[in-house]
Amino acid sequence: MSWQNELRNGYRTAEDLAPILGWTPEETARYAGVIERYPMLIPPYYLSLVDPKDPEDPIGRMCVPSLAELDAGGEADTSGEADNTKIEGLQHKYTQTALLLSTNQCAMYCRHCFRKRMVGLTDAELNKRVDEAVAYVSEHKEVNNILVSGGDAFMNPNHILERYLRELTAIEHLDLIRFGSRMPVTLPERIYGDPEFLDLFEKYGKKKTLVLVTHFNHPRELTAEAARALRAMTGRGVPLRNQTVLMRGINDDGETLGKLLSGLVRLGVMPY
Ligand code: SF4
Incomplete structure (x- = not known):
């Protein structure tokens, strides 16, 4: 399939x-x-x-x-994203770091998502003009890294991903381009089953350091399928990082987290 x-x-x-x-x-x-x-x-x-x-x-x-x-408690925008938005879909919160909201789609809608105000719902906060985002980053020489996020960045079709890769790798002062995707966890075939996608990352990874930031939360997500996706990325020279969300009753005990983090390291994913 x-x-x-x-x-x-x-x-x-x-x-x-x-x-x-x-x-x-x-x-x-x-x-x-x-x-x-x-x-x-x-x-x-x-x-x-x-x-x-x-x-x-x-x-x-x-x-x-x-x-x-x-339950209507809490904040819909938990990290002040609206305040950090400089142009549509582009945030600049930390001096050296820009963040691009590239899609509101995900392969799975995590119930704990901190952007659930928008994922699968509205495209109002998304970047729709890549040229404007590229111009902003080009003009801000203090920005040395950008995170292409969403939603799930790998939900973008390959031709859109190529546009980001082509235009962002051409910006001299960018040292690092990160892509945020949970698809190694939720739909690993998107990665290991698409040679065109893997070719893109191999090609542009020779021009600029690309990093896949993924999102494993539990050791049972570290399946053979997930490992195949992760190995496909490292096989094309893309370094892997992981952000784990700490959740009560899901992974908030030492044994579960220990298994998760050592399992990630074994597969070449650095937890951070
Ligand atoms: S994949 Fe990421 S952006 Fe999408 S629902 Fe899950 S946590 Fe939210």
């Missing part, structure tokens, strides 16, 4: 999930209400990692909607 088919076959509605998770019609209606507010998408691969009999399963809790999401 190609990664595009895997996406098309993703679970998007409460009715899709109900027979797998054994929800009653009442529960299904309640979860449908959450999905109406915050979209759901779970690729079949990622759902296969969930224990459907355990409502507290850590993998399930990262992808299956929770009624607690409707």
Whole structure:
């Protein structure tokens, strides 16, 4: 199955999930209400990692909607992104670092996402003019690195990724270009199953240091499929980093985190 088919076959509605998770019609209606507010998408691969009999399963809790999401407490913009936005879709929070919101799409909508105000919902905050973003970074010589984020940066089609790679690697004062993607975790075939994509990263990685920043949260996400995707990137010379979100009941104990971090290091991914 190609990664595009895997996406098309993703679970998007409460009715899709109900027979797998054994929800009653009442529960299904309640979860449908959450999905109406915050979209759901779970690729079949990622759902296969969930224990459907355990409502507290850590993998399930990262992808299956929770009624607690409707609690209106907290902030929608938790890190002041609106204040740091200099032009549409481009943030400049730290002197040396720029951040580009390249898409609002993800292969999976993590229930803990800190941009859930926008992922799968609105494109209002996205960069739609690559030339303007490139001009901003070119004019700001203090910026030595940029993070192409989203949503999930690898949801962009290859021709868009190539445009970012071509234009950003041409900016002399950029030392480092990072891409933020959870697809090694949620849809690894997008990486190991697309030679054109891998060729792009190999080609432009010879011009400028490219880094894949990914997002593993639990050792059970470190599957043979995920390892294949990670090895495909390191095989093309792309260094790998990981950001783990610390979550109560999911990975907030030493044994789980220890297994996750040592498993990542074994696969050539530096936790940071
Ligand atoms: S992949 Fe990243 S941006 Fe997308 S929902 Fe998950 S945490 Fe949010």
